[in-house]
Amino acid sequence: MTDLHRLSIRELSEGLKQAQFSSRELTEHYLKRIAHIDPKVKSYVTVTAEQALAEADAADAVLKSGNAHALAGIPLAHKDIFCTQGIKTTAGSKMLDNFISPYDATVVAKAKAAGLVTLGKVNMDEFAMGSTSENSYFGATSNPWALDRVPGGSSGGSAAAVAADLAPIATGTDTGGSIRQPASFCGLTGLKPTYGRVSRFGMIAYASSLDQGGPMARSAEDCAYLMNVIAGHDAKDSTSINKEVDDYVANLNGTAVKGLRIGIPKQYFNVAGLDADVKARVEESLKKLEEMGATLVEIDLNMTEAYVPTYYLIAPAEASSNLSRYDGVRYGYRCDNPKDILDLYKRSRSEGFGAEVQRRILIGTYALSAGYYDAYYVKAQKVRRLIQQDFLKAFENVDVIAAPSAPTTAYKIGANLSPTEMYLGDIYTLAVNLAGLPAINAPVGFDQDSLPVGLQLIGNYWSESQLLSIVHQYQQHTDWHTKRAAIAEENA
Numbered sequence: 001m002t003d004l005h006r007l008s009i010r011e012l013s014e015g016l017k018q019a020q021f022s023s024r025e026l027t028e029h030y031l032k033r034i035a036h037i038d039p040k041v042k043s044y045v046t047v048t049a050e051q052a053l054a055e056a057d058a059a060d061a062v063l064k065s066g067n068a069h070a071l072a073g074i075p076l077a078h079k080d081i082f083c084t085q086g087i088k089t090t091a092g093s094k095m096l097d098n099f100i101s102p103y104d105a106t107v108v109a110k111a112k113a114a115g116l117v118t119l120g121k122v123n124m125d126e127f128a129m130g131s132t133s134e135n136s137y138f139g140a141t142s143n144p145w146a147l148d149r150v151p152g153g154s155s156g157g158s159a160a161a162v163a164a165d166l167a168p169i170a171t172g173t174d175t176g177g178s179i180r181q182p183a184s185f186c187g188l189t190g191l192k193p194t195y196g197r198v199s200r201f202g203m204i205a206y207a208s209s210l211d212q213g214g215p216m217a218r219s220a221e222d223c224a225y226l227m228n229v230i231a232g233h234d235a236k237d238s239t240s241i242n243k244e245v246d247d248y249v250a251n252l253n254g255t256a257v258k259g260l261r262i263g264i265p266k267q268y269f270n271v272a273g274l275d276a277d278v279k280a281r282v283e284e285s286l287k288k289l290e291e292m293g294a295t296l297v298e299i300d301l302n303m304t305e306a307y308v309p310t311y312y313l314i315a316p317a318e319a320s321s322n323l324s325r326y327d328g329v330r331y332g333y334r335c336d337n338p339k340d341i342l343d344l345y346k347r348s349r350s351e352g353f354g355a356e357v358q359r360r361i362l363i364g365t366y367a368l369s370a371g372y373y374d375a376y377y378v379k380a381q382k383v384r385r386l387i388q389q390d391f392l393k394a395f396e397n398v399d400v401i402a403a404p405s406a407p408t409t410a411y412k413i414g415a416n417l418s419p420t421e422m423y424l425g426d427i428y429t430l431a432v433n434l435a436g437l438p439a440i441n442a443p444v445g446f447d448q449d450s451l452p453v454g455l456q457l458i459g460n461y462w463s464e465s466q467l468l469s470i471v472h473q474y475q476q477h478t479d480w481h482t483k484r485a486a487i488a489e490e491n492a
């Protein structure tokens with residue numbers, strides 16, 4: 001079969017169960033595609049071919065026994081931020097270029113336990129800091145829709161791999177938009193769960209109070225399948241919540257779109273940098289939801305102007321603390337011939353970290369330093385609370401809130417925006433993390449350059465089922481999520 005990569009997760013699951021093809025055949029099919037097509041996309045940092053085939057054979061044996069999990073034998077790619085025992089985990093950094101974790105992240109362990117086959121580890125902005133994946137030590141990844149464009153970031157490798165059909169699904173992480181924005185730039189569906197829904201254990205920390213892992217795939221249905229595997233309480237992550245997990249697949253038609261109240265924040269559609277095509281496509285998608293029975297309700301989110309400064313204070317503050325562990329002593333990069341211990345710290349860190357990571361460590365350390373702590377960090381925490389309250393107030397009157405995922409479509413590789421220009425591109429995604437809410441991106445069409453545009457739906461806490469269900473039903477009425485980039489149509 002030459003078109004296995006065109007099947008949805010449900011179709012793959014059924015095909016494997018009915019022995020129409022084996023996991024080995026499916027895995028070999030993807031490995032062949034990666035070998036032929038990924039040199040143009042550069043989504044993988046590490047391809048684990050041998051291990052993948054061994055996992056596929058093991059999955060085939062379980063499939064024969066008739067007792068297999070729904071996803072047994074289906075390949076996936078992990079963002080290179082999830083620790084994988086025995087396989088390099090780099091977080092896109094020179095600092096961890098040779099780091100091999102002695103344990104699996106909980107997300108990885110759960111995927112393995114379900115019988116998913118790991119194809120490899122995919123590229124990302126260094127320590128998940130960025131919006132283009134260009135901040136990777138391993139170089140830029142291309143957007144499958146236009147190879148001279150970025151796939152977004154920081155989970156750009158995950159998005160590019162799925163959009164080029166080099167993996168049927170992938171894991172990503174989202175601290176300030178890193179699942180939703182690359183999903184938007186690459187025409188995919190991506191879900192950022194409620195903070196605490198997916199374990200952070202073994203997920204290399206950027207900003208711990210904001211980081212959350214989630215699925216990236218072609219459709220809400222595909223995302224639901226992966227959520228069923230990775231969601232849940234984990235005693236190894238003290239911020240993971242002990243709350244019953246929904247059956248996201250069973251709930252795909254569980255939310256009525258008829259009568260659904262969708263909040264449209266006034267402030268969001270008047271943002272200066274909002275591209276006209278993005279605005280138009282998002283409005284068309286909302287009109288479609290209206291046709292399906294939803295009601296659009298204008299709402300106020302008065303704290304919109306505070307999103308970027310608040311996030312870019314809190315996230316670097318937490319990063320400066322989290323990244324202090326990379327000291328050249330215990331593991332990770334160490335400079336050559338250190339003169340003394342201070343020289344070892346200084347040179348290991350200045351040689352091991354890239355420019356954006358250093359910028360954020362400096363900002364964060366400054367904001368946390370004595371004398372500035374109250375003026376910056378404490379103040380930002382107070383504003384964070386106001387942002388959360390703004391959402392909770394809105395949810396008294398609406399079921400979900402609609403927004404673009406990003407003000408623009410994918411940037412050109414090497415566009416070299418200034419840090420502040422880059423940060424302003426995160427306007428629509430940051431507040432969701434500051435408030436700990438779930439949100440989803442769904443593809444809703446293309447701009448005049450044929451680049452994908454994404455709609456973001458933000459839900460109240462624990463509304464993952466609802467978000468997936470709304471997008472699933474939208475996807476039953478539209479075909480944007482079935483569109484494929486030319487490179488994905490290539491056969492290996």
Ligand code: GLN
Nearest residue numbers: 128130174175176177178
């Ligand atoms: N683009 C944002 C940043 O640079 C978000 C990154 C993320 O979610 N990891 O911090």
